[in-house]
Amino acid sequence: MKNFRRIVLRKILNSLITIILVVIINFALFRMMPGDPTKFMVPSNPKFPAEYIEGLVEDYGLDKPMYEQFIIYLKGIPSLDFGTSFEHKNTLAMDHVLDYMTWTLVLVGVSSIFMISIGMSIGIVAAWKRGSKFDTGSLAFSLFFYAMPTFWLAMMMVILFAKEWSLFPSHRALEIGDSFHFTLASFMDLGDHLVLPVATLTLVNIAAFSLLMRGSLSDVMTEDYINTARAKGLSETAVLKDHAVPNAMLPMVALIAITIAYIVGGAFQVEYVFEYPGVGWATIDAVMHQDWPVLQAAFFLIAVAVVIANLLADVAMVYLDPRVELG
Numbered sequence: 668m669k670n671f672r673r674i675v676l677r678k679i680l681n682s683l684i685t686i687i688l689v690v691i692i693n694f695a696l697f698r699m700m701p702g703d704p705t706k707f708m709v710p711s712n713p714k715f716p717a718e719y720i721e722g723l724v725e726d727y728g729l730d731k732p733m734y735e736q737f738i739i740y741l742k743g744i745p746s747l748d749f750g751t752s753f754e755h756k757n758t759l760a761m762d763h764v765l766d767y768m769t770w771t772l773v774l775v776g777v778s779s780i781f782m783i784s785i786g787m788s789i790g791i792v793a794a795w796k797r798g799s800k801f802d803t804g805s806l807a808f809s810l811f812f813y814a815m816p817t818f819w820l821a822m823m824m825v826i827l828f829a830k831e832w833s834l835f836p837s838h839r840a841l842e843i844g845d846s847f848h849f850t851l852a853s854f855m856d857l858g859d860h861l862v863l864p865v866a867t868l869t870l871v872n873i874a875a876f877s878l879l880m881r882g883s884l885s886d887v888m889t890e891d892y893i894n895t896a897r898a899k900g901l902s903e904t905a906v907l908k909d910h911a912v913p914n915a916m917l918p919m920v921a922l923i924a925i926t927i928a929y930i931v932g933g934a935f936q937v938e939y940v941f942e943y944p945g946v947g948w949a950t951i952d953a954v955m956h957q958d959w960p961v962l963q964a965a966f967f968l969i970a971v972a973v974v975i976a977n978l979l980a981d982v983a984m985v986y987l988d989p990r991v992e993l994g
Contacts, residue, residue: 674985682978689970694740696966697959698733704753704957705729727753740963749967750960754953760960764946764968770840771938771945775930777861778868783923786873790880794915795907797885805877813874820871821940824863835862838942864941868934872926879922884915917987921980928976 708723724730727750728739743749749760789809793802812820829837836842840860847853887893888911896906935947942948946965953961 671985675982678978678981682974685974686971689967689974690741690744693963693966693970694737697957697962698736700957702957704959707956707958708753727751744967747964747967749964752961753958754956754961755958760958760964763961764949764964767944767946767949768968770943771934771947773840773857774861774864774868774934774938774943774945775927778865778872778930779923779927781865781869782872782926783876785869786876787880787919789873789877791884791907791912793877794881794884794888797881802881806881809874809877812870813878815871817867817871818936818940821864821867821937824867825940828863836860837863840944860943864934864937864943867937868930872930875922875926876919879918880915883918884911887911887915890914917984920983920987924976924980924983925973928973 705720705723708720721730728736731739740749747761752758752760752763755763786809789805793805796802825837828834836859840857841847841853842856842860847857893906893911896910897903901909934945935951937943938945938947939951946968950962950965952958953965
C-alpha cells in the first residue's frame with residue numbers, strides 16, 4: 668500500500684509539473700503568432716479613428732508589458748478566467764469554449780461507445796479465431812481505416828452520403844438553431860446529424876482498440892491458467908468469458924482513458940468538415956481571428972484533459988496490476 672501511495676503521489680506531481688508547463692506555453696504560444704488581433708476587432712474601414720483602436724488595445728490589456736499580461740493571466744487560471752473574447756464582444760472566453768465543448772462531448776461520447784464496443788468485439792473474435800479469414804479480413808479492415816486521413820474520410824462521407832445519395836445532413840448539429848430540446852423530434856434531428864461525424868471518428872479510431880485487444884488476448888491465450896481451465900472441462904465460451912477476456916482487459920483500461928481524451932482534441936478535422944459546432948470548430952475560428960483568450964481557454968482545457976486521462980490510466984494500471992507497482 669505504501670508503494671502504491673508513493674507511486675500515485677509521484678505521478679500526481681509529474682502531472683502538476685506538466686500542467687504548469689502547459690500554462691506557460693499556452694501564454695507564450697499565441698503571442699508569438701504573426702499578425703495583429705486588433706485588425707479583426709474592427710472592420711477594415713478608414714472611418715474608424717485610431718483612438719478607437721487604441722481604446723480597444725487598452726481595454727484588453729494588450730498595451731501592458733508582457734510580464735504584466737502574464738501576471739494577469741496567471742491570476743485568472745484558478746478561476747478559469749482567460750479574459751473576454753476578442754471576436755465575441757462581452758463574452759468570457761471560457762464560457763464561449765464550454766458552450767461548444769458540450770457539443771464535442773456529445774460527439775465524442777457517442778463515438779467512443781461505438782469504437783470501444785465494436786473494436787473490442789472485433790479484437791476478441793479475431794484473437795479467438797486467429798489465422799482465420801475473419802482474423803485476416805478484420806486486420807486489413809482496421810489497418811485500412813487506421814491509415815486513412817481523417818479529413819479525407821470525412822469529405823468522402825459528405826460527398827457520398829450527403830451529396831450523392833442525400834441520406835444524411837452534411838453539416839451542423841441541428842437542422843434549425845443550436846438549442847437542443849428534450850423532445851422526440853429534437854433527438855431524431857440530433858441523431859440524424861451525428862451519423863456521419865460519428866461514423867468517421869469511429870472508423871478511424873476503431874483499429875486502436877481491435878488491434879490492442881487482439882494482441883493482448885492472443886498473449887493471454889498462451890498462459891498456463893487457460894490450459895488449466897480447459898483441462899477442468901470448461902467450455903470454450905466459459906474460458907473466453909471468465910478467464911481470457913478479463914485478464915486481457917488491462918491494457919484496454921489505459922487505452923480507453925487516453926484515447927477518449929485525445930479524441931476531444933483530435934475531433935477538429937471532423938468538426939471542421941461537417942461544420943459541427945464543437946470546440947474544434949470554435950478553436951479553428953479563433954485561430955483565423957487571432958482570438959487569444961478563446962485559444963488559451965480551449966488549449967488549456969484540452970491539455971488538462973489529456974494530462975488527467977494519462978494520470979487516471981497510470982493509477983488504474985498500478986491498482987489493477989501489482990506487477991506494475993513492483994516494476
